[in-house]
Amino acid sequence: MSFMLPSAPSGTRSVVGVADDLCAALRGESATLPRAESAVLVVIDGLGAISLRGHAGHARSLTAAMTKKDIAQTVFPTTTAAALTSLTTGVWPGEHGLVGYRVRDPERDILVNQLSGWETDGLDPLTWQGAPTIFERAAAGGRATFAVGLAAYAHSGFTRATLRGATFVPAATPEERVETAYALAEQHPGALVYCYLPEVDKAGHKHGVASAEWVAALERIDGALSVRVPPRVGVVVTSDHGMVDVPSHRQVVLEAEHLTGIRHVGGEPRMLHLYAEPDADAARLTVRLRSDLEGVADVVTRTEAVQTGLLGPVVREDALRRIGDLLVIATGVRALYDGTAEDQRNRGMIGQHGALTPEETRVPFLRFGAFAS
Structure with a gap:
């Protein structure tokens, strides 16, 4: 990609x-x-x-x-x-x-x-x-x-x-x-x-x-x-x-199989920071998520985000370490959730942003x- x-x-x-x-x-x-x-x-x-x-x-x-x-x-x-x-x-x-x-x-x-x-x-x-x-x-x-x-x-x-x-x-x-x-x-x-x-x-x-x-x-x-x-x-x-506005039928809940190898899900529903487990195969994880989320979101690696200037022309070392291994950027009118209790509480939001x-x-x-x- x-x-x-x-x-x-x-x-x-x-x-x-x-x-x-x-x-x-x-x-x-x-x-x-x-x-x-x-x-x-x-x-x-x-x-x-x-x-x-x-x-x-x-x-x-x-x-x-x-x-x-x-x-x-x-x-x-x-x-x-x-x-x-x-x-x-x-x-x-x-x-x-x-x-x-x-x-x-x-x-x-x-x-x-x-x-x-x-x-x-x-x-x-x-x-x-x-x-x-x-x-x-x-x-x-x-x-x-x-x-x-x-x-x-x-x-x-x-x-x-x-x-x-x-x-x-x-x-x-x-x-x-x-x-x-x-x-x-x-x-x-x-x-x-x-x-x-x-x-x-x-x-x-x-x-x-x-x-x-x-x-x-x-x-x-x-x-x-x-x-x-x-x-x-x-x-x-x-x-x-x-x-x-993201209606409920455009909300995508990521199931356990989608999040295999993911340690933390950060960000917000239209722009997730995914942090991989230390022993995860990053390349395979990227390929799998791009396939799973095709047509729903762009999946961008941290390296790609920096190289394209997504977060600006300068990325300091402390900021770099806060960025997800993968960024999941919703396309169209969609939002992505990880299914946790905390995340479910946010599903009542209609107007959303981040992408x-x-x-x-x-x-x-x-x-x-x-x-x-």
Whole structure:
């Protein structure tokens, strides 16, 4: 098998460079953004560009000036842990090391949750994610930096891994978060402000994209972002990934015979990390799984993933050891489960992400305020 990365539309920017571009705009040195006195990065978790365009009538503030070029390409895996970290560090998953949702800690030979398991799984945010954040870099240059989000996230391990260097400011509703972010940008000239809106992602997981609940969440976010941007403040609105709906009849449960020779199943249903037993024949395992999952998923070896740049141009040694021996990337509208009790609990999710479809990889890149000129 010769694996090839799906191509992005010509000229599409990557989310990896967004935060650094904002800082360059504050210095008047960005090649793509006008100069601004302060900058706000708004991340709408789980909002793909295709889904947004398909529901433009429910998001008129967001899509009023949206063109075909107003998109960005997110990273792989298309999951929150990997993509949000790339947005806030400016490096690819192979460099910051958060290469999926659940991965193996090679030192302890256990699976760890890189989104919500920092405390329970014993991960040190300062060492497990070692890349400096954009907030640390901006603060080192004398800029005020803020992160506006839900109070529940203020002291989480994921926040300390990805937002360190920023002063966390809690706000309860989407409207309050946007208003707070804009006020901070206006009150602190030269500031870099991050604003996180998870409502669309949560509605999509529970009810599905285009459900009444998802549409209501999108409308609320759109309303929150319809307020006036303060003078000389530039705003970029983007996302970490998109989402597809996976109905129950498209869910594939891997049986024991499929997982023979597999020690751990990590990742998430649309992108599994498979870790082989130490004595497994890797070549035979790869051939068997490719045959078993033909038409359901692409099965990519760790070596192929690195050689094709799937996780970025640089893969550090510590990140390399966290990547599965095999990556199982769902094709079409499918999700794969390993049949364990823990995994079965996740089968209630309708909206899912992690793979390489355009719905998951293409996200909006919208400019407002000083950046719209």
